[in-house]
Amino acid sequence: MSYGLPNRRWAIWVLLLWSLPLLGQLEIGESSTNMNGTLSVGYDGSYGDSGISSHGLGVGGDLYLNGSYYDPKFLSYNVHPYFNRSQNNSDFQSITDSSGVNATANLFSGSHFPGFFSYNRSYDSNGTFGMPGVSGLTTHGSGQGFSVGWSELLPDVPSLSASYTVSSGSTELYGSDQESKSSNRMFDLHSDYMLSGFRFRGYFQHQTMNADFPDFVEGGAPIESDTSSNSFGLSVDHKIPLNGDIFGSWHRNSYTYSYVGGETNGSSDMFSVNGTMHPVEKLTVSFGTNYTNNLSGSLLQDMINNGAAPPPEFNEFASHSLQTNVAAGYTILPGLYVQGQVNHWNQVLGGRDYSSTQFGGTINYNMQRRFLRSFTFVLGVVDSTTQDGHVGTSLIANVNFSHKFNGWDVGGHFSYSQNLQTLVTIYTTSGYGYGATVRRRLGYRTYWSASATGGHSGLSQFSGYSNESQSFSTSLTHRGYSVSGSFSKSDGTSLFTPAGLIQPPVPAPIVGNDLVMYNARGWSLGAGGSPIHRIQITGSFSKSTGSTVSPTLDSHNYSQMINLQLRYPVRKLYITSGYTNFKQGIGTSSTVPTNVTTYYFGISRWFNFF
Numbered sequence: 001m002s003y004g005l006p007n008r009r010w011a012i013w014v015l016l017l018w019s020l021p022l023l024g025q026l027e028i029g030e031s032s033t034n035m036n037g038t039l040s041v042g043y044d045g046s047y048g049d050s051g052i053s054s055h056g057l058g059v060g061g062d063l064y065l066n067g068s069y070y071d072p073k074f075l076s077y078n079v080h081p082y083f084n085r086s087q088n089n090s091d092f093q094s095i096t097d098s099s100g101v102n103a104t105a106n107l108f109s110g111s112h113f114p115g116f117f118s119y120n121r122s123y124d125s126n127g128t129f130g131m132p133g134v135s136g137l138t139t140h141g142s143g144q145g146f147s148v149g150w151s152e153l154l155p156d157v158p159s160l161s162a163s164y165t166v167s168s169g170s171t172e173l174y175g176s177d178q179e180s181k182s183s184n185r186m187f188d189l190h191s192d193y194m195l196s197g198f199r200f201r202g203y204f205q206h207q208t209m210n211a212d213f214p215d216f217v218e219g220g221a222p223i224e225s226d227t228s229s230n231s232f233g234l235s236v237d238h239k240i241p242l243n244g245d246i247f248g249s250w251h252r253n254s255y256t257y258s259y260v261g262g263e264t265n266g267s268s269d270m271f272s273v274n275g276t277m278h279p280v281e282k283l284t285v286s287f288g289t290n291y292t293n294n295l296s297g298s299l300l301q302d303m304i305n306n307g308a309a310p311p312p313e314f315n316e317f318a319s320h321s322l323q324t325n326v327a328a329g330y331t332i333l334p335g336l337y338v339q340g341q342v343n344h345w346n347q348v349l350g351g352r353d354y355s356s357t358q359f360g361g362t363i364n365y366n367m368q369r370r371f372l373r374s375f376t377f378v379l380g381v382v383d384s385t386t387q388d389g390h391v392g393t394s395l396i397a398n399v400n401f402s403h404k405f406n407g408w409d410v411g412g413h414f415s416y417s418q419n420l421q422t423l424v425t426i427y428t429t430s431g432y433g434y435g436a437t438v439r440r441r442l443g444y445r446t447y448w449s450a451s452a453t454g455g456h457s458g459l460s461q462f463s464g465y466s467n468e469s470q471s472f473s474t475s476l477t478h479r480g481y482s483v484s485g486s487f488s489k490s491d492g493t494s495l496f497t498p499a500g501l502i503q504p505p506v507p508a509p510i511v512g513n514d515l516v517m518y519n520a521r522g523w524s525l526g527a528g529g530s531p532i533h534r535i536q537i538t539g540s541f542s543k544s545t546g547s548t549v550s551p552t553l554d555s556h557n558y559s560q561m562i563n564l565q566l567r568y569p570v571r572k573l574y575i576t577s578g579y580t581n582f583k584q585g586i587g588t589s590s591t592v593p594t595n596v597t598t599y600y601f602g603i604s605r606w607f608n609f610f
Contacts, residue, residue, distance in 0.1 A: 037063035042602015060084030130500025143169025180213035244277030268297035431457030467492030520546035
């Protein structure tokens with residue numbers, strides 16, 4: 001890994017930057033241009049376990065160029081190039097030589113025919129392979145994207161907005177020599193029109209996605225997928241008597257999904273009619289009907305949109321769904337609100353009919369008092385029955401609290417739900433979540449704070465399909481000094497996608513054998529201060545460990561990073577030095593992790609070119 005830029009590369013940048021102030025002297029029509037940025041020159045180097053090391057003099061920084069031509073409403077633009085600089089942490093010193101550019105332009109803003117253009121390109125940038133509940137694993141890669149759009153906004157004529165977006169990229173996990181590639185193309189049309197009190201909306205969207213990524217687990221088979229989908233729909237809403245509004249819509253999705261192990265295609269139509277009324281000031285009544293002619297297609301689309309590959313037998317999961325609901329709510333006293341509702345589902349899953357009805361009510365109380373400062377709670381019960389008989393009574397509870405006394409600021413929240421139905425009527429879920437914060441001033445410019453959160457969710461009638469997480473953090477500041485620490489852990493069931501592990505967007509039993517069991521732990525420590533006048537020293541340590549288990553694969557993951565930095569301002573200059581040590585391993589417990597160390601010493605300055 002090379003941290004310093006090759007001489008030819010940064011020499012071109014220096015010549016370009018040297019000539020940029022001359023552009024301020026150019027006048028092309030009536031233009032307005034501003035440019036500022038930060039430049040740095042320093043000595044940097046890197047070395048690792050491979051024995052390959054590099055060092056040398058390099059230049060880095062970023063620029064912000066923005067302006068307009070003739071008039072900001074005619075043409076306005078923003079260009080942000082950066083080189084030899086990580087955009088993740090805004091530090092010149094990092095484990096990659098990240099460079100790239102972000103650019104946008106707007107045409108005819110405020111007119112009846114506005115348009116836009118955007119472009120981005122990145123080289124050797126850092127990213128994250130997600131792990132639920134923790135910071136995840138570090139990746140590096142490159143990507144680019146392009147987007148253009150135009151709109152017609154004439155009065156008394158249906159509006160029309162069109163856009164086209166193309167993006168692609170490749171990433172690689174540190175500790176693995178396997179590369180992931182993906183590309184995406186999207187064409188989008190939207191229209192809006194108001195006629196005789198009716199608001200009509202319509203849209204069409206065509207999207208293709210291609211992904212080629214290996215399972216990061218040791219020995220995992222490559223995953224390749226090609227997706228093509230078309231979505232279009234219409235909606236209309238209108239005012240109705242009793243201070244109400246009614247809304248109707250129709251959406252159709254069609255898709256073709258090819259992946260290792262099979263191919264599936266299909267379509268789904270969704271119809272809905274929903275409305276609200278306010279017969280009197282304190283009373284609200286709502287009602288609705290929603291129908292899906294292919295519930296499995298809707299579930300499949302949710303999985304594909306999240307980047308997950310559906311099981312081969314997914315297309316055999318034939319179904320449709322009809323749901324109706326009625327609810328009424330009334331404000332009894334200021335801050336006291338009660339609501340009752342009735343929900344009925346009728347679904348066909350795999351050739352069998354399922355139906356269920358829920359009757360429920362909630363009470364919501366929001367109290368603002370000097371003694372308690374702020375206290376809010378929601379309590380409710382839901383009674384459920386199916387075609388097989390009475391299911392049971394469910395409980396809903398949400399409590400929020402905050403108070404300040406004797407120099408302490410405290411707050412907390414708690415939520416609980418029991419046996420609530422998911423979008424598939426035969427599956428119910430239970431869960432709870434909690435959190436607490438505390439802050440206190442210990443003395444002059446001295447503060448301490450801490451927070452803790454946690455949660456659990458799972459399917460009520462199935463064991464082994466749950467997710468749980470906890471986290472804790474604390475910090476202490478004293479004048480210009482600070483220390484902080486955090487801990488987090490999570491475990492449960494997940495799906496593997498190019499962006500990382502995600503919690504299943506559909507009931508886990510539907511996914512079946514493609515589920516990945518995971519557990520992850522993360523720690524971090526940080527400190528900063530100014531032991532000598534104007535010298536700022538910061539340091540941080542972070543570490544995460546985890547493992548994943550699927551029916552055929554087992555993986556152990558390890559990541560650790562140490563960052564140290566010193567900054568000293570001298571007039572408009574900043575003298576900066578830094579050190580980073582990064583380790584990451586992916587595979588079996590005996591896998592030797594990648595070990596990279598980088599260091600940097602340089603000078604940076606902010607410029608206002610013109």
